[in-house]
Amino acid sequence: MPFATGGTLQDALDRGEAPAPERLRQIAAAVAAALGEAHASGIIHRDIKPANILFDAADPAKVWVCDFGIAQRTGAETAPQTPGAAVAGTPHYMSPEQARGEPLDGRSDLFSLGAVFPLRRRGDAVRGRLGGRGLG
Amino acid sequence: MPFAGDSAAEVLGNVGTGEAAALPAGPQVSADLADLIRRLLAKDPADRPRDAAAAARALGTGAPPSPRRRRFAPAVCLGAAAIAGLAAFMIWQVPAARQAAGKAIAAASDRPFLISGQLMPAASLAEAVEAAADGDTITLPGGARIEMPGIEIDKRLTLRGVPGQPRPILVSGGSASKTSLLARRPLRFEHLAFESDPGGGVNCLIRIRETSLHATGCRFATTASPRPARVIPRVLELADGGEMTFEHCEFAIGEAIPIGLNGTRRFPPQEAPLSVVRLRDCTAEAEILFHSRDWTGSPRQRLRLELERFRFSGRAVFKHAPRSPVPDLDLRLTGSDVEVSDCLLWFDTNREDEVRERLRCEIADSQITEENAFAVVQRDASTPRAQWAVIPLGEFAADLEGDR
Numbered sequence: 001m002p003f004a005t006g007g008t009l010q011d012a013l014d015r016g017e018a019p020a021p022e023r024l025r026q027i028a029a030a031v032a033a034a035l036g037e038a039h040a041s042g043i044i045h046r047d048i049k050p051a052n053i054l055f056d057a058a059d060p061a062k063v064w065v066c067d068f069g070i071a072q073r074t075g076a077e078t079a080p081q082t083p084g085a086a087v088a089g090t091p092h093y094m095s096p097e098q099a100r101g102e103p104l105d106g107r108s109d110l111f112s113l114g115a116v117f118p119l120r121r122r123g124d125a126v127r128g129r130l131g132g133r134g135l136g
Numbered sequence: 137m138p139f140a141g142d143s144a145a146e147v148l149g150n151v152g153t154g155e156a157a158a159l160p161a162g163p164q165v166s167a168d169l170a171d172l173i174r175r176l177l178a179k180d181p182a183d184r185p186r187d188a189a190a191a192a193r194a195l196g197t198g199a200p201p202s203p204r205r206r207r208f209a210p211a212v213c214l215g216a217a218a219i220a221g222l223a224a225f226m227i228w229q230v231p232a233a234r235q236a237a238g239k240a241i242a243a244a245s246d247r248p249f250l251i252s253g254q255l256m257p258a259a260s261l262a263e264a265v266e267a268a269a270d271g272d273t274i275t276l277p278g279g280a281r282i283e284m285p286g287i288e289i290d291k292r293l294t295l296r297g298v299p300g301q302p303r304p305i306l307v308s309g310g311s312a313s314k315t316s317l318l319a320r321r322p323l324r325f326e327h328l329a330f331e332s333d334p335g336g337g338v339n340c341l342i343r344i345r346e347t348s349l350h351a352t353g354c355r356f357a358t359t360a361s362p363r364p365a366r367v368i369p370r371v372l373e374l375a376d377g378g379e380m381t382f383e384h385c386e387f388a389i390g391e392a393i394p395i396g397l398n399g400t401r402r403f404p405p406q407e408a409p410l411s412v413v414r415l416r417d418c419t420a421e422a423e424i425l426f427h428s429r430d431w432t433g434s435p436r437q438r439l440r441l442e443l444e445r446f447r448f449s450g451r452a453v454f455k456h457a458p459r460s461p462v463p464d465l466d467l468r469l470t471g472s473d474v475e476v477s478d479c480l481l482w483f484d485t486n487r488e489d490e491v492r493e494r495l496r497c498e499i500a501d502s503q504i505t506e507e508n509a510f511a512v513v514q515r516d517a518s519t520p521r522a523q524w525a526v527i528p529l530g531e532f533a534a535d536l537e538g539d540r
Contacts, residue, residue, distance in 0.1 A: 006506075021165045025195055032192035039188050042298045082433050096179050107181040110191050114176025114184075 006055030030063035039106035048112035049093040275305035284316040285309020297327035305329045314339040325351040334363035334372045336392040340370045348379040350432045355386045363391040370396035377409025387420035393427040414442040424455040437463040446472040458484040469499045481511040496534035
């Protein structure tokens with residue numbers, strides 16, 4: 001895979017090299033542009049997450065979206081999509097409608113894209129101060 | 137990751153109820169970006185940016201997001217034009233074997249169903265072909281006009297349009313190349329349109345050399361422009377043997393040869409290449425559907441034409457080129473509706489004995505009438521039609537399963 005040589009966003013996060021918010025914003029813009037192409041062709045990715053966002057080694061400004069393994073066409077039957085796996089996708093980045101197994105459109109991928117940004121739950125900071133581990 | 141949670145089910149539950157109001161973390165997040173992230177994460181899709189293009193614009197420019205509450209049809213973007221200045225092609229790789237393996241894994245567990253695949257944007261068909269791996273599928277945007285400026289393909293590829301959208305239209309490119317697309321490995325076309333310009337200076341739009349082409353749901357057409365005096369351009373050409381299969385395809389061809397059968401390499405006499413062309417559930421309007429050409433220098437070719445539920449109107453289904461050896465020709469017609477003004481098969485030779493030796497026909501359930509079910513042998517290329525030998529196809533009847 002000539003375009004995967006720059007590693008994934010997940011690789012960068014694992015190394016503790018989380019991009020600054022504005023850099024992440026540029027990456028997300030590139031991913032959104034790629035998703036626009038996919039959606040225009042009737043394809044929903046359904047598994048947008050840092051491990052599926054690849055950097056181009058030659059051109060750091062270039063970003064690839066990979067793993068359309070669970071992608072599906074808009075308007076296609078959604079649930080259950082594969083036997084024994086009623087909900088496909090990676091839970092942490094999954095949109096509410098995808099988690100519920102409802103019919104999806106491209107906006108489900110936009111939720112997952114939003115989830116790529118570092119976030120905290122409202123109230124997590126307070127619980128953190130109290131020594132709890134959040135809603136767990 | 138957005139929400140804490142140890143197990144998938146827990147997180148699913150959290151996300152499913154939408155209980156969590158997530159906040160972008162980190163002090164450097166601008167108010168504008170924080171607002172945008174919150175909109176991306178809106179529980180109701182209607183509260184998110186209306187489509188990926190809008191999200192890309194908002195993320196890319198830092199422009200203020202569009203109004204909050206806008207309702208759109210559930211299927212976003214279907215048929216939407218490509219974003220200006222951005223990539224127009226996709227390579228979507230889901231090899232069938234791996235897909236099947238992935239399904240088996242998914243059936244055995246509740247884990248997410250993942251198969252390897254990539255999406256990448258490309259600026260042109262040539263770039264997409266260059267970047268594609270063996271076995272990849274290249275999806276072309278619906279309705280787009282795509283140039284083929286002398287593209288050579290040395291890997292197995294599928295080029296496809298998106299079902300339900302207008303077919304992408306593939307045309308010759310602006311280069312001086314005489315062949316717009318040359319494939320040396322198996323190629324598949326799905327839901328595409330091809331447009332050939334007979335006067336455009338391209339001799340052949342698509343050439344398949346010693347490999348196979350499978351086309352489904354495609355349309356092959358010519359523009360109205362007249363061809364140059366000396367050249368008859370081919371839309372498709374099978375060179376040096378190989379197979380072409382067309383299913384549910386349509387040919388609307390003016391001044392060009394829809395399917396040319398060509399020999400460009402010298403083969404030892406024993407290894408004459410076999411060319412197979414199958415048409416199933418196809419319709420064609422053309423002067424002559426198959427044209428054998430330029431066998432000069434190569435030994436006798438072997439052709440097998442299988443036409444099943446095929447509708448044709450034109451002068452002749454097959455025309456043998458003058459001054460070339462009569463090929464071994466097997467013709468099978470099943471359930472077809474063929475209306476020819478001249479003849480079914482037309483041999484431009486004065487060697488009637490050779491035609492009788494080489495031609496075998498099997499015609500089943502065909503609506504071909506006795507008036508046109510014949511082969512014509514032109515006894516002398518310089519003489520008028522009166523000199524033709526007209527032979528009923530029944531005289532060539534054979535069981536094609538048998539060996540020659």
